Amino acid sequence: MVVNEELIGYIAAILTTTSFIPQCLKTLKTRDVSGISLSMYGIFTLGVLMWLCYGLLKESWPITIANAITAALAIVILWLKIKYTYF
Amino acid sequence: MVVNEELIGYIAAILTTTSFIPQCLKTLKTRDVSGISLSMYGIFTLGVLMWLCYGLLKESWPITIANAITAALAIVILWLKIKYTYF
Known part of the structure; x- marks a missing residue:
């Protein structure tokens, strides 16, 4: 069986990036x-912003776009x- | 100034992997x-396990090791x- 490595990488990137959407919505x-x-x-x-620099x-483009979206979602959750903790 | 791209990648990987340790400890x-x-x-x-397959x-080895550690931490938090929600 031929395993498409790049396809697995793209699906992995989509899953780890989009996973922060339900946390963001739940917290909002x-x-x-x-x-x-x-x-x-x-x-x-901080780590995701460094991944963005790396990309x-x-x-x-795949590393840059995935980490730009993840960074935006992580910044919202962090904020x-x-x-809600201090203000 | 020379920017060491790979060094930025390694620091990014260490940060995004270790970030789940405080969440894991807090939840425990x-x-x-x-x-x-x-x-x-x-x-x-699921996404991190696919990154592990990709690695x-x-x-x-960097992708494999970073995602193996992240997967272990994420599985503990998920569990x-x-x-604590259903049992």
Whole structure:
């Protein structure tokens, strides 16, 4: 059986990127951030922004686009966590 | 200035992988999973397992190791979410 490696990579990228949409919507709706780790979203957002730099430097559109979307979603969740915890 | 692209990639991988450690520890300690999205961790875990397959097929150790660790952490968070929500 021939396994299409690139197809697996694209499906993986779509899944890990879109997975943050339900968390984002849930947090926007419920404002329940007590169980969400601030450290996780702080470190994760920084990491995804570095992946975005990596994608731009390598001129890789799949890495750049996937991480730009993930970064936007992670920043929203991070902001909601800070907003509903401290303000 | 010379930018070391691969170094940025490695730092990005370390950050996005280790970011799940504080969420894992927080959830283990507090058992507070009400604000955590089950859909997010379900889809994310599936995506990371596909990244793991991609790493193995491409024989890329950085992709394989980073995603094996992330998958282990995501599976623990997913399991805790299911356990404390339904059991």
